[in-house]
Amino acid sequence: MNQIKKLRHGGIKYQTANGKILIQDVHVIDPSQKLDARLNVIIENGKIGKIAQDMPQNFDGEIIAHKEAVLFPGLIDMHVHLREPGREDEETIESGALAAAAGGFTAVACMPNTDPAIETQEVVNFIKEEAQPLLVNVYPVAAITKRREGKELAPIAEMAEAGAVGISDDGTPLMNAEVMRRALEYAKMFDIPVLGHEEDSNLSRNRHMHEGFYSTKLGIPGIPSVSEEIMVARDIMLTEYTGGRFHVCHISTRKSIDLVRQAKIKGIPVSCEVTPHHFTLTDKAVESFDTNTKMNPPLRSADDLAAILDGLRDGTIDAIASDHAPHSIEEKEAEYIYAPFGITGLETAWGLIVSELLNKKIIGLKDVYRLCVVNPRKILNIPIPKIKEGELADLSLLDKQISWRLCDLPGYSRSKNTPFGERVLTGRPLAVINKGMIFRNV
Secondary structure, eight states: OOOEEEOTTSOEEEEEOOSEEEEEEEEEEEGGGTEEEEEEEEEETTEEEEEESSOOTTOOSEEEEOTTEEEEEOEEEEEEOOOTTTOTTTOOHHHHHHHHHHTTEEEEEEOSOSSSOSOSHHHHHHHHHHHTTSSSEEEEOBOSBGGGOSSSBOOHHHHHHHTOOOBOOTTSOOOOHHHHHHHHHHHHHTTOOEEEOOOOHHHHTTOOEESSHHHHHHTOOEEOHHHHHHHHHHHHHHHHHHOOOEEESSOOOHHHHHHHHHHHHTTOOEEEEEOTTTTTOOGGGGGGOOGGGOOSSOOOOHHHHHHHHHHHHHTOSOEEOOOBOOOOHHHHSSOGGGSOSOOOOTTTHHHHIIIIIITTTSSOHHHHHIIIIIHHHHHHTOOOOOOOTTSBOOEEEEESSOEEOGGGSOOOSSOOOOTTTTSOEEOOEEEEEETTEEEEOO
């Protein structure tokens, strides 16, 4: 029960969960099992042993009791950047997985903009091997094109066979419509989605924030909304033409959401995700000139944020994903126009979901299950965990009321580039259980 697993970089964070653990009187959410009630959940030897309303008598194992906690099947973040191989100074598979566990996730899908890119079977296998001993499941997303240059398709077949759950050139828009068409056709053969970074680089090159009132006020060249919307429209049309499956990464504008909504009405297999920073902040935040407000797509207008909330309410938006993008302090401590795009997000995602969505009654707990447990796994064809007797324990235990700040905690990502470090958030991940291990937040 108390055997400790030491991590490569020296931390002692995971414990084995091979004894008995009772999660006492917790609000359990698993609509697949018709569970939405306060229950007692016993875990034995890494499996769910018993689920009951009554407290077991004379329980002889560890008891975890948090009155304001909710227990979900393990949350997944379907869009993270782990930087390994190539930029281990910013993040590694191990440190990113630890940040994910601290954020309440038991699984992540990692994007291919590494060095070398995830463009061969060997790199896919490397990521899987590095992740194998970790608590968090790590699913590689492979590159669409060689070196992510948008010119020649990468060996999609061999990477899919090795375990890639999707293909994307994320971080780089795929400008060539013919290449995108072929990508959708190849991906269809292996029933994996194409994940699109939707940006017309001709409209966004050498620009650094959303084009609008604040870009004019601040004198920073702006990225227009239409840069995203043109590509979303194109790729929906290509999806309809090819019969492939297409997923819009980090959707950010009202018209993009409307395009996805109309595509779904027509039955086109299109899905989309939104980030916590896009449902929390607007381009007004850039007035601070804090380079941690610089991301791609950029923080948009208040009207776009309102459309995102509508899309979360009505189900147009399928998933919440952090787009966790670590950068070194040296890179971010630069003038705004020279700093790289991207912020970390794994450790603050749940706090923003509670603070900005649950507490403001934009969505409910069953919607969190849909957005953070089920839909991302359906999109990526990953098995969905269940809170069911006899199943392997793949669980996220999350508080809804604790107030906290990331800057007051040790933090597990190797990078600290977040605009939310000093923000008081409500709701904190408490523990995750997976693969016979348990992680507890300190």
